[in-house]
Amino acid sequence: MPELPEVETVKRGLNEIIKRKKIKDVKIHKRQLRYLIPKSFKNNMINAGALLEVERRAKYLVFVFKHGYMINHLGMTGNWKLKKNDYKLEKHDHVELIMSDQQRLIYNDPRRFGSMIYEEDIDSFFKSKNHGPEPLGHSYNASYLLKKIANKSAPIKSVLMDQAVVLGVGNIYVSEALFRAKVSPLRPANALKPEEAKLVVKYCKTVLKEAIKAGGSTIKDFKKAGGESGYFQTRLKVYGREGQLCISCDLPIANVKLAGRSSFWCPHCQK
Ligand SMILES: [Zn+2]
Incomplete structure (x- = not known):
């Protein structure tokens, strides 16, 4: 299971890739993760505006868009791959983010314990989960x-x-x-x-x-x-x-x- 430092490593890798790019299209190949990816997900992502950066909150990856957030938990086996335009789908590929330069970010998750959710208000998402503070933050003392x-x-x-x-x-x-x-x-x-x-x-x-x-x-x-x-x-x-x-x-x-x-x-x- 990816622990916090691994999630941080993934976050840094993603930030190198997504710099100054937009999500042009989203393809959902397999909807079933820990929770079903809702039908509204694709449109929400496309209409979210520029992808500014990826942040980490504990073991969650937060894709920060101009108008909202995509919150991704890697579960047990979730991982992101960067592929070129001519990429052929592999087993357990769930979601494909097609970027403005035609490269694809693909979320693969064989055991499907990961989750992806689009939210406009990120603070209420984390508050509603009764989460303690992030261990590397100042409020954990x-x-x-x-x-x-x-x-x-x-x-x-x-x-x-x-x-x-x-x-x-x-x-x-x-x-x-x-x-x-x-x-x-x-x-x-x-x-x-x-x-x-x-x-x-x-x-x-x-x-x-x-x-x-x-x-x-x-x-x-x-x-x-x-x-x-x-x-x-x-x-x-x-x-x-x-x-x-x-x-x-x-x-x-x-x-x-x-x-x-x-x-x-x-x-x-x-x-
Ligand atoms: Zn000892």
């Missing part, structure tokens, strides 16, 4: 987190995975941030000391930024906009390393299931 976790006795790892607390950090990066903050994923959230909450927020931002710098990291294959593989394996210190030795204490990394998700951690370093 230690005093915010302390307030949010004050009445939560669930394990801190599960709380940080809750989209209403902070949006789209993802399992890999929550695990890595907790390791660096030396906080056990099993600790009740409301038992965190203020200085620990501060470290959790700080390292959450650090690991995401490092992964973005590395071009995104992941386990599975993923296509960057333009078609090349966008993933570079970053140096994960705990994630996926069950039974291997901790880089700081030489004792084995453990894996505990929390809310159905693998949670890798060092029981010696993380308290």
Whole structure:
């Protein structure tokens, strides 16, 4: 599943491609994604005016047009390809955006968990979803987190995975941030000391930024906009390393299931 840094990588790739171009036509080849793409989608896109840029909000890509927004979530397997005019459709191609220079941006999604929606008011879209702040933004800080976790006795790892607390950090990066903050994923959230909450927020931002710098990291294959593989394996210190030795204490990394998700951690370093 593309995590936040991968989505950021796709966003940057798309921005290189779409610079100063317009969407001339839209072809919908397969309507069924996580939600059905509505019939109005094509006309909305064509009438939306110039495509100014692509932004990222957590794990959503937001195509900013002069008159509206196309909000795209990549789900499990969504990816964008840039193709020439003579391109022949491939399996799982859902939507084709034909640009003013005849190049095509094609959305492909084999498992169809992605989504595409056109909205005129982007703020109401994100508000209606009861989303927490974007993890790299200023509003995600230690005093915010302390307030949010004050009445939560669930394990801190599960709380940080809750989209209403902070949006789209993802399992890999929550695990890595907790390791660096030396906080056990099993600790009740409301038992965190203020200085620990501060470290959790700080390292959450650090690991995401490092992964973005590395071009995104992941386990599975993923296509960057333009078609090349966008993933570079970053140096994960705990994630996926069950039974291997901790880089700081030489004792084995453990894996505990929390809310159905693998949670890798060092029981010696993380308290
Ligand atoms: Zn350790």
